[in-house]
Amino acid sequence: MFLKKVTLLRENIASYEHYPFSIPSIKTLHELDFRSNVLFFVGENGSGKSTLLEAIADKCEFNTAGGGRNNHYEVHASESALGEYIRLSWLPKITNGFFLRAESFYHFASHIDQVDTKGFKDYGGRSLHKQSHGESFLSLFLHRFKGKAIYLLDEPEAALSPAKQLAFLKVLHDLVSKGDSQFIIATHSPILLGYPNATILSFDNGCIEEIQYEATDHYQITKYFLQHREKFLADLLMNE
Numbered sequence: 413m414f415l416k417k418v419t420l421l422r423e424n425i426a427s428y429e430h431y432p433f434s435i436p437s438i439k440t441l442h443e444l445d446f447r448s449n450v451l452f453f454v455g456e457n458g459s460g461k462s463t464l465l466e467a468i469a470d471k472c473e474f475n476t477a478g479g480g481r482n483n484h485y486e487v488h489a490s491e492s493a494l495g496e497y498i499r500l501s502w503l504p505k506i507t508n509g510f511f512l513r514a515e516s517f518y519h520f521a522s523h524i525d526q527v528d529t530k531g532f533k534d535y536g537g538r539s540l541h542k543q544s545h546g547e548s549f550l551s552l553f554l555h556r557f558k559g560k561a562i563y564l565l566d567e568p569e570a571a572l573s574p575a576k577q578l579a580f581l582k583v584l585h586d587l588v589s590k591g592d593s594q595f596i597i598a599t600h601s602p603i604l605l606g607y608p609n610a611t612i613l614s615f616d617n618g619c620i621e622e623i624q625y626e627a628t629d630h631y632q633i634t635k636y637f638l639q640h641r642e643k644f645l646a647d648l649l650m651n652e
């Protein structure tokens with residue numbers, strides 16, 4: 413593990429009226445201690461997961477549009493509003509890693525098309541634009557991710573089928589157990605969240621707090637849906 417703690421520099425914040433400090437989970441944040449190599453951010457849409465993940469990416473000096481330290485390209489409105497208001501505590505400090513932002517991955521692929529000189533060796537041997545969305549994500553995980561590094565992933569499941577989400581968990585497991593990598597992942601996937609011994613932080617209820625897998629909405633709603641699909645849909649769709 414490399415990144416041990418994130419501290420919100422509250423003394424530098426003049427007001428909590430506006431974004432990003434108005435987000436309830438950020439407004440109440442003081443510091444977060446990280447205790448495992450795999451950490452998930454969960455919570456309702458709009459609860460602040462991407463805002464914090466992007467701020468961590470910014471402080472890691474990764475491209476906040478997606479990429480590592482050496483991926484210099486720009487995407488409109490991808491800068492972090494929170495980055496300059498947090499402090500990261502490392503032991504030891506590392507600089508290797510990647511910020512995956514599913515929504516702007518297309519721009520990252522175009523950037524790689526422009527700068528790659530190694531026959532796309534780090535991406536499975538083909539332009540990311542010539543791979544399907546899911547194939548391109550897995551190529552990145554399989555070929556570019558390696559060694560002592562920190563990976564910040566915002567909804568990596570966005571492009572992955574359930575079977576490929578399981579394949580991703582195997583890649584993640586190999587990187588964590590053999591390569592000493594650290595992952596922080598914002599996700600809505602009940603499959604990814606099931607990774608053993610991960611820490612899950614919930615951004616719901618106006619704060620950021622640890623939650624057990626079985627207590628997440630993602631687990632409970634998916635489980636109930638699969639076990640009671642007809643009743644669930646009848647209640648949802650038929651009743652006024």
Ligand SMILES: Nc1ncnc2c1ncn2[C@@H]1O[C@H](COP(=O)(O)OP(=O)(O)OP(=O)(O)O)[C@@H](O)[C@H]1O
Nearest residue numbers: 431435455456457458459460461462463464598615
């Ligand atoms: N650039 C911005 N300016 C103003 N408000 C913003 C900006 N970006 C995000 N927000 C607001 O901040 C809140 C948190 O957004 P954020 O993207 O961090 O949520 P999230 O938990 O990642 O959601 P999701 O699960 O939908 O990805 C939302 O209410 C959103 O509308």
